Amino acid sequence: MAYQPFDLTGKVALVTGGNSGIGLGMAEAIAQAGADIAIWGTNADKNAAAKAQLDKTGRKIVALQCDVGDEAAVETAFAKTLDAFGRVDGCFANAGVSGRGQKSFLDMATEEWNRVLRVNLHGAFYTFRTAARHMVARGGGGVLVGTASLAAIEAAPRGEHYAATKGGMISMIKAMSVEFARHDIRAHAILPGWIATNMTANATGNEIFRNKVLPRVPMRRWGEGADFGGIAVYLMSSASRYHTGDSFVIDGGYSLF
Numbered sequence: 001m002a003y004q005p006f007d008l009t010g011k012v013a014l015v016t017g018g019n020s021g022i023g024l025g026m027a028e029a030i031a032q033a034g035a036d037i038a039i040w041g042t043n044a045d046k047n048a049a050a051k052a053q054l055d056k057t058g059r060k061i062v063a064l065q066c067d068v069g070d071e072a073a074v075e076t077a078f079a080k081t082l083d084a085f086g087r088v089d090g091c092f093a094n095a096g097v098s099g100r101g102q103k104s105f106l107d108m109a110t111e112e113w114n115r116v117l118r119v120n121l122h123g124a125f126y127t128f129r130t131a132a133r134h135m136v137a138r139g140g141g142g143v144l145v146g147t148a149s150l151a152a153i154e155a156a157p158r159g160e161h162y163a164a165t166k167g168g169m170i171s172m173i174k175a176m177s178v179e180f181a182r183h184d185i186r187a188h189a190i191l192p193g194w195i196a197t198n199m200t201a202n203a204t205g206n207e208i209f210r211n212k213v214l215p216r217v218p219m220r221r222w223g224e225g226a227d228f229g230g231i232a233v234y235l236m237s238s239a240s241r242y243h244t245g246d247s248f249v250i251d252g253g254y255s256l257f
Helices: 021-032 044-055 071-085 110-138 160-179 207-216 225-236
Strands: 012-016 036-041 061-065 090-093 142-147 185-192 247-250
Touching: 012 021, 012 071, 012 110, 021 036, 021 044, 021 090, 021 225, 036 044, 036 071, 044 061, 061 071, 071 110, 090 110, 090 225, 110 142, 110 160, 110 185, 142 160, 142 225, 160 185, 185 225, 225 247
Parallel strands: 012 036, 012 090, 036 061, 090 142, 142 185, 185 247
Antiparallel strands: none
């Protein structure tokens, strides 16, 4: 029999924030590789549009409204996901929010700090914890993947709250990779560079910003959601069965130049 490590037939992936951008790019590639998909998002219209797009892959697709910063909502959405599929083999904690323009860290309101941590860090914790409990109880392994950011490893002035959430996510993932390895559960972080999404539209669409930053991207373009499909399929697949605790920088070479 031919070696087919990237065939995901029979597997189920959960992608939070899967209704657009990086999350949708990952979900679509995983579905095309044969897996069924659950996407979670807070916007019902975007969920419906994403489901319609993913339905074209011929896989079973479920779209659920869920605010990952709400612990009870995560538990409820995960239970509905299990009702639909019976299992989750890969959990991609991709949902996140950006920081709102701060003139200085000195002026950052506590409410703003808490708003970003609530979704980006607490939401990832609730999502990973729920998925890990299921994977350990079910047996058979799995993978936990978090969408972090270059902000976790490079300076992010006026974005200390965002950077803190992404750095914290990476540290959490490394700890999980060791704790759950005995259960054949792997854990990884993905660190995107400048990706053209709804969340970054104000930056990537600004001419001054574009003229300053885009020349520093060796590939000379912004990334897009589809650029994350390959790594998502790899991490879901048996090709990565002995690979855990890693951080994948996907930035078109930006951090090198």
